[in-house]
């Protein structure tokens with residue numbers, strides 16, 4: 136079978152939310168190709184933590200079965216996290232259904248998740264080896280769904296300030312231009328990881344990031360790469376400054392930002408449109424804007440939603456490869 140759901144950008148493309156049916160209850164969740172836990176806000180949480188959220192009511196599902204003794208605890212790169220207990224239930228994502236999916240039921244969530252009332256949990260779509268459930272590690276929705284999917288794939292079609300889609304089991308060739316290009320994924324760390332050692336700003340001389348690796352992460356807002364690439368990129372932008380107060384590089388909102396091409400697995404170069412690198416204003420007048428490309432002090436680069444807004448991306452769990460093509 137196949138399944139398709141909308142991916143709706145929230146608060147200026149900070150994150151994308153998709154409807155997921157769990158035991159007959161529909162919640163808007165954040166699909167995250169950078170982690171491997173499916174967890175939800177639910178009726179076990181304190182009233183304070185539930186405030187503003189749609190929660191999964193554990194008493195209302197007729198198919199929920201609690202997993203005795205199982206717990207989870209997850210923390211993310213941005214310092215957020217959640218922890219709780221675990222059950223299994225039927226999960227339906229746009230028609231793709233798994234009858235016994237591990238549902239991680241938060242009993243504690245960090246403040247930033249409580250404050251983010253648009254999101255009621257995450258669907259982890261990285262590799263199951265990263266799942267945090269103990270004592271028995273659980274499989275992701277994609278791993279569980281794969282055997283019944285027409286093709287062992289899911290795709291991310293994320294758009295700038297527009298509704299896009301996640302699809303399981305098929306690659307909709309009408310959603311991208313040209314031929315999709317593919318690269319091998321290294322699953323050792325449990326991510327959709329590939330080498331990314333070459334960058335090109337506009338039509339300037341390409342630059343090398345020896346040993347550079349990257350992950351494709353729908354659950355991260357920005358595109359995080361090496362300081363060398365960030366400096367080289369914004370050297371082309373009049374008025375760009377690294378503003379410690381704001382927490383990264385800003386520039387005049389009316390800047391003409393160049394495109395940025397990046398290497399995917401040594402197999403092909405993919406492009407991020409300059410317009411997609413103008414992320415958001417930092418001041419009320421909308422004069423100064425925050426860059427969508429920012430530095431990370433690690434050679435594991437994180438290509439988040441800024442990249443997905445320029446590239447239609449296919450994740451192939453059958454042969455562990457990643458495909459990209461410019462959106463239609």
Ligand SMILES: NCc1ccc(-c2ccco2)nc1
Pocket residue numbers: 165167169170211212213215247248251254257354355
């Ligand atoms: N990359 C995983 C991830 C996703 C969302 C969040 C988050 C924090 C507050 C609201 O959302 N944190 C980390």
